[in-house]
Amino acid sequence: MLSNRVRLTSNKAVPVRLNWIDKVKQIMSEIWASRFSYLFITPFMLCFIAFILVPVCAAIVLSFTYFNAIEKPQFIGWTNFQNLISQDLLFLKYALPNTFKFAVIVGPGGYIAAFALAWLITQLPGKFRKWFALAMYTPSLTMGVAMSIIWLPLLSGDRIGYLNSILLQIGFIDEPNLWVTDKAYLMNSMIAVTMWSSMGVGFLAMLAGILNVNPELYEAGRIDGMRSRLQEIWYITIPSMKPQMLFGAVMAIVSTFKAGAIGVELSGQSPTPQYAGHLIINHIDDYGFVRFEMGYAAAISVFLLILMYASNKLCWGLFSENEK
Numbered sequence: 001m002l003s004n005r006v007r008l009t010s011n012k013a014v015p016v017r018l019n020w021i022d023k024v025k026q027i028m029s030e031i032w033a034s035r036f037s038y039l040f041i042t043p044f045m046l047c048f049i050a051f052i053l054v055p056v057c058a059a060i061v062l063s064f065t066y067f068n069a070i071e072k073p074q075f076i077g078w079t080n081f082q083n084l085i086s087q088d089l090l091f092l093k094y095a096l097p098n099t100f101k102f103a104v105i106v107g108p109g110g111y112i113a114a115f116a117l118a119w120l121i122t123q124l125p126g127k128f129r130k131w132f133a134l135a136m137y138t139p140s141l142t143m144g145v146a147m148s149i150i151w152l153p154l155l156s157g158d159r160i161g162y163l164n165s166i167l168l169q170i171g172f173i174d175e176p177n178l179w180v181t182d183k184a185y186l187m188n189s190m191i192a193v194t195m196w197s198s199m200g201v202g203f204l205a206m207l208a209g210i211l212n213v214n215p216e217l218y219e220a221g222r223i224d225g226m227r228s229r230l231q232e233i234w235y236i237t238i239p240s241m242k243p244q245m246l247f248g249a250v251m252a253i254v255s256t257f258k259a260g261a262i263g264v265e266l267s268g269q270s271p272t273p274q275y276a277g278h279l280i281i282n283h284i285d286d287y288g289f290v291r292f293e294m295g296y297a298a299a300i301s302v303f304l305l306i307l308m309y310a311s312n313k314l315c316w317g318l319f320s321e322n323e324k
Contacts, residue, residue, distance in 0.1 A: 019096040030189050049072070056305070062298035069292045080299035092302070094275040095283040098187065102279060104189050107311075109258040110198030111249060115296065117199065118207040122315035133207060140200035147265055155266065180266040183276035190262050190277050201253065209244030213237055246319035253311045257304060260285065279305050 031038065063080055065073035076144045084091060121132050138144060154162045157178035164176040217236050226232055238245060258283025263272045271278055271286065280300065288297030 028301065048251040059298040059301045062295050063302045065295045065298075067293075067295040067298075069294050073295065076295070077108050080296050081303070084299055084303060090275065090278070091280075091283055095280050098276075098278055098311060099280045102191065102194075102259065103253075103256045105258070106194045106198065107252050109191075110195050110256070111202070113195065113250045114248060114252075114303045115197055115245075118203055118210055119237070121207060122210045131206070136199045139197045140203075146191075146197070149265065150297045152180075155189055157181055182271050183274040186267060186272060186276040190268055193266065194256075194259060194262055198252070198255070200251065202251035203205065205251075206241070206249045208236060209241030213240045236313070239255075244317045246315060249315040249319060250312055253308060253315065257281075257308050257311075268303070280307075 001287050040197055062073060063078060064075060066076050066079075067073040117136055121129055121136070124132060144205060145149070156162070156164070157166065157180065159176050161176065163179065164173070167173045168176070177185060211237065217240065218232055221232055221236050226235070258281060260279045263277025263279065264270045264284065266272055267277065271282065280303075284297050284300045284304070287293045287300065
């Protein structure tokens with residue numbers, strides 16, 4: 001290879017620096033040598049470029065413009081971001097606080113619940129394990145169906161709503177509560193519904209990770225003095241499945257920050273009553289598809305992307321296997 005050429009000077013081997021033409025030739029020759037490998041990843045790369053890379057780059061470019069989807073985009077610099085963090089009272093008073101509250105509760109809460117349920121399922125006999133796993137995973141696949149046949153009748157604001165009917169019968173409340181149209185209850189209803197449907201692929205990854213932990217590690221731990229299941233989980237299970245824990249954390253962050261339609265579906269109103277369930281995603285939809293201020297909507301999207309990136313970096317720091 002060209003990179004392995006050396007020049008002998010004073011009985012010492014000194015590498016010869018390659019110019020940029022030689023470097024390009026070397027890279028192209030390595031690509032050609034691995035051409036079949038690149039052929040296999042081409043479908044994924046095309047989809048990644050078309051549906052992720054290009055939209056993200058377009059959003060970043062449009063965030064510095066005024067664009068109403070009809071006229072040519074006009075470059076306005078940082079104006080969209082300045083207005084977002086200083087003048088957009090709807091964003092500062094409702095969208096941002098609501099998103100943080102929703103994410104802080106649903107993200108870690110759903111993540112911990114997914115791990116706890118995955119661990120409990122692994123303690124069951126094998127013939128029951130798959131059925132319980134399926135029962136936990138199904139809600140994440142049938143959210144639309146469950147919304148119409150379970151949650152809307154359950155949280156109905158009249159006396160025939162399941163939850164109001166039960167609470168009235170036991171004397172816990174004196175009159176029906178408007179669970180999805182009252183600003184005092186809407187956010188809590190959104191959190192409950194989202195937590196119920198949070199057992200997605202992250203849950204399955206954790207379940208697989210726990211099942212793949214070497215049983216000999218638990219035996220060694222008992223010999224070394226471990227006397228409780230909690231110690232086994234903390235010192236053996238979690239360290240042994242860090243990749244699955246990281247994947248579950250990333251999926252929890254993505255699913256939490258991109259949630260937005262849940263409040264509109266529950267309340268049947270857009271925007272939600274008194275903006276009680278107004279999240280950043282709803283703010284993007286409002287400016288992008290109602291007001292057609294695409295440049296400003298792109299700026300909000302970039303802000304959300306930065307939040308998700310910072311959260312993912314935090315997860316990488318907690319669960320990465322790289323030790324400094």
